[in-house]
Amino acid sequence: MENLLANSSEPRTQPVALHGAVLRLTDIEKVYQTKTIETVALNRVNLTINRGEFVSIMGPSGCGKSTLLSLMGLLDEPTSGVIEVDGRAVTSFSDRELAGLRNLKIGFVFQSYHLINDLSVVDNVEVPLLYRPGMGSKERRKRAVDALDKVGLSARTGHFPSQLSGGQRQRVAIARALAGGPEIILADEPTGNLDSVMGEEIMGLLLDLNRQEGVTVVMVTHDEHQALKTERVIRFFDGSQVG
Amino acid sequence: MLLSYLKIAWKVLMRRKFFTFINLFGVSFTLMILLVVMAMFDQLTGNHAPEKRNDRMLFISRITEKMRGEDGWMMNPVSSYFTDTYVRPMHTPALVGLTSIVSNATAFTSNKLLPLDVRYTDGNFWQIMEFDFRSGRGLTGAEVKQAAPVCVLNEATALTYFGTTTDVVGREIEIDLKRYRVAGVVANVAAAHLFSYADVWLPCTLSKDYGGAGRLEGSFIPILLAPSAGQVQAVRDEYQQVMARVPISDPKHITNLYSNADPIMASISRELMPMKHGLDGDGLAQFYLICTALALLFMLLPALNLVNLNVTRILERSAEIGVRKAFGATGTHLVSQFLVENVVLAVVGGLLGLGLAAGALALVNESHVLAYANFALSGSVFGWALVLALAFGLMSGVYPAWKMSRLNPVAALRGSGEQK
Numbered sequence: 310m311e312n313l314l315a316n317s318s319e320p321r322t323q324p325v326a327l328h329g330a331v332l333r334l335t336d337i338e339k340v341y342q343t344k345t346i347e348t349v350a351l352n353r354v355n356l357t358i359n360r361g362e363f364v365s366i367m368g369p370s371g372c373g374k375s376t377l378l379s380l381m382g383l384l385d386e387p388t389s390g391v392i393e394v395d396g397r398a399v400t401s402f403s404d405r406e407l408a409g410l411r412n413l414k415i416g417f418v419f420q421s422y423h424l425i426n427d428l429s430v431v432d433n434v435e436v437p438l439l440y441r442p443g444m445g446s447k448e449r450r451k452r453a454v455d456a457l458d459k460v461g462l463s464a465r466t467g468h469f470p471s472q473l474s475g476g477q478r479q480r481v482a483i484a485r486a487l488a489g490g491p492e493i494i495l496a497d498e499p500t501g502n503l504d505s506v507m508g509e510e511i512m513g514l515l516l517d518l519n520r521q522e523g524v525t526v527v528m529v530t531h532d533e534h535q536a537l538k539t540e541r542v543i544r545f546f547d548g549s550q551v552g
Numbered sequence: 553m554l555l556s557y558l559k560i561a562w563k564v565l566m567r568r569k570f571f572t573f574i575n576l577f578g579v580s581f582t583l584m585i586l587l588v589v590m591a592m593f594d595q596l597t598g599n600h601a602p603e604k605r606n607d608r609m610l611f612i613s614r615i616t617e618k619m620r621g622e623d624g625w626m627m628n629p630v631s632s633y634f635t636d637t638y639v640r641p642m643h644t645p646a647l648v649g650l651t652s653i654v655s656n657a658t659a660f661t662s663n664k665l666l667p668l669d670v671r672y673t674d675g676n677f678w679q680i681m682e683f684d685f686r687s688g689r690g691l692t693g694a695e696v697k698q699a700a701p702v703c704v705l706n707e708a709t710a711l712t713y714f715g716t717t718t719d720v721v722g723r724e725i726e727i728d729l730k731r732y733r734v735a736g737v738v739a740n741v742a743a744a745h746l747f748s749y750a751d752v753w754l755p756c757t758l759s760k761d762y763g764g765a766g767r768l769e770g771s772f773i774p775i776l777l778a779p780s781a782g783q784v785q786a787v788r789d790e791y792q793q794v795m796a797r798v799p800i801s802d803p804k805h806i807t808n809l810y811s812n813a814d815p816i817m818a819s820i821s822r823e824l825m826p827m828k829h830g831l832d833g834d835g836l837a838q839f840y841l842i843c844t845a846l847a848l849l850f851m852l853l854p855a856l857n858l859v860n861l862n863v864t865r866i867l868e869r870s871a872e873i874g875v876r877k878a879f880g881a882t883g884t885h886l887v888s889q890f891l892v893e894n895v896v897l898a899v900v901g902g903l904l905g906l907g908l909a910a911g912a913l914a915l916v917n918e919s920h921v922l923a924y925a926n927f928a929l930s931g932s933v934f935g936w937a938l939v940l941a942l943a944f945g946l947m948s949g950v951y952p953a954w955k956m957s958r959l960n961p962v963a964a965l966r967g968s969g970e971q972k
């Protein structure tokens with residue numbers, strides 16, 4: 310298995326261009342209704358993510374970036390508007406169908422890693438595969454180890470999250486997002502909890518995954534420097550797209 | 553899938569030792585108590601020596617006479633005359649045996665007084681019951697008929713009196729200044745065997761209460777053996793017809809006679825249930841209902857405690873739930889995972905409870921609180937333990953698991969327990 314971290318400084322081969330929209334959001338609105346106030350988190354958002362792209366999303370805190378990502382990840386439903394995955398609108402999908410889609414197509418990376426502390430590194434990476442119908446434990450283990458290999462952590466399979474540094478935890482989280490072979494990785498401030506050196510490392514890893522494996526990546530970031538490395542930057546302000 | 557759930561369950565439980573310990577303690581302690589009660593119950597009612605055919609045996613433990621006027625009742629065991637006149641001629645039983653209630657007697661060894669529990673029996677008693685003979689045999693019909701001075705001893709009595717349990721058969725023992733030849737020695741019978749337990753068994757014809765022509769009350773309990781378990785009801789029914797024909801000897805004072813041939817459980821429930829002296833039925837169904845309700849109630853408290861612990865645990869683990877949902881877990885997956893975790897915990901708790909119960913019963917057996925107690929965990933009690941443990945696991949797991957599966961993944965990931 311090639312180690313993506315190790316050759317991240319080598320000249321990059323361009324990925325095979327696979328065109329077409331992976332995700333399309335049309336007229337998306339998300340309103341949070343609480344007892345006292347109504348928050349419009351997203352206001353008439355129209356957005357297309359193409360296959361193989363690396364898109365970064367920027368904007369001040371509270372402008373709706375996380376909300377956008379959770380809608381893209383089918384974790385929540387928009388108040389109005391249509392989300393299409395691979396050209397199919399998911400509006401009428403049942404919870405079970407949505408879970409299936411998430412499992413097959415989407416990998417999440419969170420700012421605070423969200424590893425399961427009770428499980429070892431490799432068991433954490435196996436989580437998406439657990440919900441793959443008909444996959445045996447050997448196959449799961451093999452894929453998890455492969456994914457850990459890609460993030461350079463195959464020597465830490467038996468460790469527990471508490472025994473790892475922040476950067477290592479985020480690499481485990483990326484391996485977990487990768488393990489199921491998703492089409493798209495949604496990363497919400499993946500370097501937000503890391504120092505700049507570790508942040509660079511994680512950014513490099515995501516870039517390599519995008520370029521070498523052709524995985525589509527949508528990343529929320531506050532770091533202009535990181536955003537400039539991606540193909541497209543989408544800026545948000547107060548629930549609306551501004552650029 | 554189940555295997556991986558089991559694996560995860562095990563890992564989680566091993567990682568959360570404190571939670572696991574608290575949980576296990578609650579489950580195993582409760583189950584221990586239930587199992588001890590059940591083992592005692594099983595000893596009382598199961599097919600164990602000497603009542604190996606308990607499922608076919610019926611006992612006429614008393615006759616009730618309703619007195620004229622105010623609410624007076626007389627309850628007594630029946631006489632041998634009643635047995636010979638009304639019970640033995642019955643058609644449906646395969647055998648009718650007779651035992652007295654237990655009375656006290658004394659034997660003297662060379663240096664001390666030996667208090668004994670004595671039971672007077674007929675020959676059929678020894679065919680209906682299946683004692684564990686260490687040597688010799690039971691009393692025969694001929695011996696009983698001749699009122700022969702023979703006896704059967706339990707091992708403990710043989711050992712105390714003769715200093716040995718071998719070569720005792722044929723020797724003589726003096727009880728209440730009368731001499732009896734030992735016909736057989738049987739394994740000790742626990743006092744829980746209400747209708748067979750004794751230290752010494754003698755021919756019923758030697759009892760001072762034997763006979764009593766014309767009298768219905770005495771000190772005897774007829775035991776009826778139905779040809780098969782299926783025939784038990786037929787025997788009960790025939791006995792009711794017999795009772796209807798029994799004349800009231802003293803109509804001036806007595807208005808009604810009641811008596812029942814009951815299987816062991818019914819005879820116990822008739823005693824225990826406040827059923828108007830057992831005349832409204834044997835109260836068995838109500839008795840079982842109450843027992844079940846008590847057991848459930850008893851399990852409810854620890855179960856609620858577990859529900860509470862589990863709900864707290866879920867909120868602690870809401871991020872995990874969010875992650876699992878984000879990566880494709882359905883509600884069903886999560887409910888199954890959580891239930892398996894809980895059931896594994898409960899089953900481990902059940903096994904511990906079984907161990908504790910075995911220890912507790914050993915203590916009871918050792919302590920000699922009950923004569924010759926030999927409570928043991930039978931296969932059926934073991935089975936019940938597992939059933940109870942599973943019930944526990946489900947009772948305390950279903951609600952939290954359902955609640956968990958309803959968590960909104962976005963909220964769960966943010967760490968709040970907001971519902972969908």
Ligand SMILES: Nc1ncnc2c1ncn2[C@@H]1O[C@H](COP(=O)(O)OP(=O)(O)O)[C@@H](O)[C@H]1O
Nearest residue numbers: 341343348350369370371372373374375376377
């Ligand atoms: N569950 C919620 N209930 C109510 N308001 C919410 C909820 N989630 C987010 N919001 C509000 O929606 C807006 C957008 O939030 P978010 O998407 O988290 O922003 P960002 O990730 O850009 O910081 C904020 O004003 C936030 O307070």
Ligand SMILES: [Mg+2]
Nearest residue numbers: 374375376497
């Ligand atoms: Mg955010």
